[in-house]
Amino acid sequence: MTALPFLLLILAVVAGYVVNRRAARLIRDGGNRLHSMTSYHGIFSALLILVPVLTFTLLWLVFQGPIIDRITMASLPEGVLDGLDSGGVQLVLAEIKSVSRGQVFGTPEDWKIAAADRFVMLHDRADWWLVVAVCILSLGLLAFARSRVAADFRARQGVEGIVSGLMIFCSTVAIFTTVGIIVSLSYETMRFFDRVPVADFLFGLNWEPQIPLREDQIAAEGAFGWLPVILGTIVITVVALIVAVPVGLFSAIYLNEFAPKRLRSVVKPVLEILAGVPTVVYGFFAILVVAPAIRNFGQSLGLDVAPNTALAAGGVMGIMLIPFISSFADDALSAVPQAMRDGALGLGSTRGEMMTTVLFPAALPGIVGGVLLAVSRAIGETMIVVMAAGLMAKMTINPLDSVTTVTVQIVTLLIGDTSFDNPKTLAAFALGMMLFLVTLIINIFALRIVRKYREAYD
Amino acid sequence: MNDMRKIERDANMTDTKITARGVNVYYGDTHAIKDVNIEITDKTVTAFIGPSGCGKSTFLRCLNRMNDTIDICRVTGEIRIDDQDINHKSVDPVQLRAQVGMVFQKPNPFPKSIYDNIAYGPRIHGLAKSKVELDEIVEKSLRRGAIWDEVKDRLDEPGTGLSGGQQQRLCIARAIATEPEVLLMDEPCSALDPIATAQVEELIDELHRDYSVVIVTHSMQQAARVSQKTAFFHLGNLVEFNDTSEIFTNPTDTRTESYITGRIG
Structure with missing residues (x-):
């Protein structure tokens, strides 16, 4: 009909x-x-x-x-x-x-x-x-x-x-x-701030959202300071970028300039397959392989390592991000005109010098674009951290400790019995809003940096 | 004027800078250069002329081993610069290219400031010990590139913002800054308007007092104007190589004659 x-x-x-x-x-x-x-x-x-x-x-x-x-x-x-x-x-x-x-x-x-x-x-x-x-x-x-x-x-x-x-x-x-x-x-964020003061949320150092849903329930008092949560996100993102940026960039540089054609034709598609692996599989990998390995290694050095660590979640997330950065950087480097390469080689620079002094600066906007995308994905990534990072919100920057992230908290706040008139549920929206603002600010800053340092060719 | 040039040319005839013997170049299965023998004299402008695809640019790129950067390209035969076989294992192509500068068809300034463009070569080869010395090299190169007066007040501006003719002179100055002995130019004026072309040609005429200049050109008038020796390439063969005045007034090969009179090409 x-x-x-x-x-x-x-x-x-x-x-x-x-x-x-x-x-x-x-x-x-x-x-x-x-x-x-x-x-x-x-x-x-x-x-x-x-x-x-x-x-x-x-x-x-x-x-x-x-x-x-x-x-x-x-x-x-x-x-x-x-x-x-x-x-x-x-x-x-x-x-x-x-x-x-x-x-x-x-x-x-x-x-x-x-x-x-x-x-x-x-x-x-x-x-x-x-x-x-x-x-x-x-x-x-x-x-x-x-x-x-x-x-x-x-x-x-x-x-x-x-x-x-x-x-x-x-x-x-x-x-x-x-x-x-x-x-x-x-x-929804406004409704949350009707119930919880803005200052408590922005500057509070405690995150304990398990408040009673009914009068007769026994639960914690409830504290909604977002700092420990965003700190967890930052720690994991930094760990992920420390893994992904150098590896991704070097693999792009190698594939673009130094690798033999045949190797490139094999490695590049394989790298791109990495981008297609579902994040839940990475989560498995993080919790079953990487986390125990880090714990055993840390214990053999006498370090105190939590079972769920920011290092395991961030490291595996970094591996997930390698193909993003690598393929963006590769595209940006390929887009630099051949005349630039000829010019640099014709003046007697080595391929390495050509890369660092001419190609890399010219390709910078594209490369930063790839890194930015990776940052946004790292901040927004949920599955790996839900599985491997933990749920306890702690004010720590120790990557060997268990941390929690904004996305994990949003998931846990919205799972199960929820009613939309208590601060526990509404806190998820406030967190989402902050996540949105944080990524927006990062993007604006990065665009400014690119505009300042870019070397435009025509 | 012409007579003076002839005297000067005769005085320099004895110094051979580049010697090529039995040079063959293959692009995959294509035989691009066939058994070329040539002797290029020092402090002279040598022009390579010939129809498109005759191999003149390919041969030029053999002289600083730029063909190494193309995977499918293979060069055989012997090329000597000052009695050093440039294809010998002991020769580093990177150092060779500092010694044999190159200017390309399309002006290709780096997307950096004018100063950084010129300072690029001296920096990577460590030619300047101090900032003052580097400043001197930059000024000297820009003066020799006949562009100093136009850019001296805006050395911090990007080189890509200059006009086409200025960009090409900037690229020539950039090549000079590494103090090469030989300067290769691959159709340096083909992307320029007549006035810019005249300025670059004037510059080339200046440069041959200090360098051995090899220029590939499509324009026979240009070859006649700037060069003392001319080589005519056809289908990968070096057909004729002689004094420019001889080639244009009294060619020995019928193919050369056909080309310069416009019957082939």
């Missing part, structure tokens, strides 16, 4: 194309010189129908459900919803919907069955109205587009206008999505 409007739309689009193109051809064959080629007339008509009708249909389908829900609930007999809170009303609606799908549990009241019938009827009627609306709209636009066909009609400019509008839309979708995420995050 929902496929029918789309089928009609496709038909109308094809019809618009054919009709306008034929009309344009007739004008041309009549001896007039057309401003635009006949195919532009066709495409103009097709786009003129496609874009508005598709938008209309999608909006209709989005709003149809909630509106019908409202009408159904409003038409219930007086009094049946008395004494129910919002959750209870939702439950009634869900029951009506499941009855309307034929899934009847127990014996529903008569008014519920009546409501379900009404619900089905409204949906049928809405579907038909949509079909009618699509037909009228398509035919109207078809006629309008047909009426525009003339020898001097600038169909090409029309098509270019519509297409550039679509491109503007596509390029702003990501921005609007980001804005939407920020808005929803800030809303």
Whole structure:
């Protein structure tokens, strides 16, 4: 049933194309010189129908459900919803919907069955109205587009206008999505700060979110200082970058400049496979292989090593990040023109000197871009740290200790029984907001640094 | 003017700087240079002319072993500079390239400041002991590159911001800064407008008092204007090599004659 409007739309689009193109051809064959080629007339008509009708249909389908829900609930007999809170009303609606799908549990009241019938009827009627609306709209636009066909009609400019509008839309979708995420995050964050003072969150040194959910539960008092958590994220990120940046950069430099072609053709794809390994597998590797190895090694040196260490999680995360940095740096180095290499070699520099003095500075923006992406991934990475880093929030920068990260805390706060009116759950949103801000600040700084030190070639 | 040049040229004829014997170059299966023998004199401008793809640039790149940087390229035969076989195992191509400077077809200043462009060679070869000495080398090279007056007030600005002709003179100055004995130029004016070309040609004429200059060019007028000796390449063969005035007025080979009169090329 929902496929029918789309089928009609496709038909109308094809019809618009054919009709306008034929009309344009007739004008041309009549001896007039057309401003635009006949195919532009066709495409103009097709786009003129496609874009508005598709938008209309999608909006209709989005709003149809909630509106019908409202009408159904409003038409219930007086009094049946008395004494129910919002959750209870939702439950009634869900029951009506499941009855309307034929899934009847127990014996529903008569008014519920009546409501379900009404619900089905409204949906049928809405579907038909949509079909009618699509037909009228398509035919109207078809006629309008047909009426525009003339020898001097600038169909090409029309098509270019519509297409550039679509491109503007596509390029702003990501921005609007980001804005939407920020808005929803800030809303929940505000609610969190209604319950916990901002200063406690920003400057508190304790993170113990296990507060009682009910009056009679025995749990900790609750403390929401984010510093130990973000410190854990920083420690793990630093460990990961210490592993990933040198290894990734050197492998890129070697593969780009020094490796024989055959070795490069083997190593590069293998490195890229590393990027495709699911992080949960890295988590296994960290907790089952790396963490015990580090613990045994540390104990043999007489060091006190926790079973879950930042070093194990960060190190394995670093291995995960190697292909990112390596392939970004490799692309950036490859993009430096051959003339730069020739120039440096022609002056008698060795390949190493050429790399450090000419290629590397010229490729710096791309390389920093790769490192930045790696930093963002390290900060946002969840699975490896959930498995290998631990849950205890501690104010420590010792990589041999167990730490916890912002992402791990968000996961643990939102798992299990959650209610959205206590600070424990809302803290997750505050943490998410801070994570967002931290990555934003890192990006801004890195872009500034790149702009200052980049050596642009042309 | 012409007569004076002839006298000067005769005076230098005796010093042979580069000797090539039986040089063959292969790109994979392609035989690009076929048994070339040539003697290039010191403190002279030698022009390589010939149609596109005749191998003149390839041969030029043999003289500082730039062909080593191309994987599929193979060079055989003997090339001597000052009686040193440059393909001998004991010769480090890196040091050879400091001794034999090269200027490329497209100006390729590094994306660094004008100062750093010139100082690049002296720095990597450790030619200057102090900052003052380096400043002197930079100024001297820019003066010899006939670009000092245009850039002396903006040595900190990027070399890529100069005009095409200025960039090419900057690249020549950069090559000079390592104090080479031979200067190879691979079509140095082909990306330049006529005025910039004239400036670079004037510079080349200046340079041959101190260096042995080998220039590859597409323009026969340019070869006639700047060089004392000219070599004509065709399909990988060195067809004719003689004084420039002889080549252009009295070629011995019919192929040379056809090329300079515009019948092939």
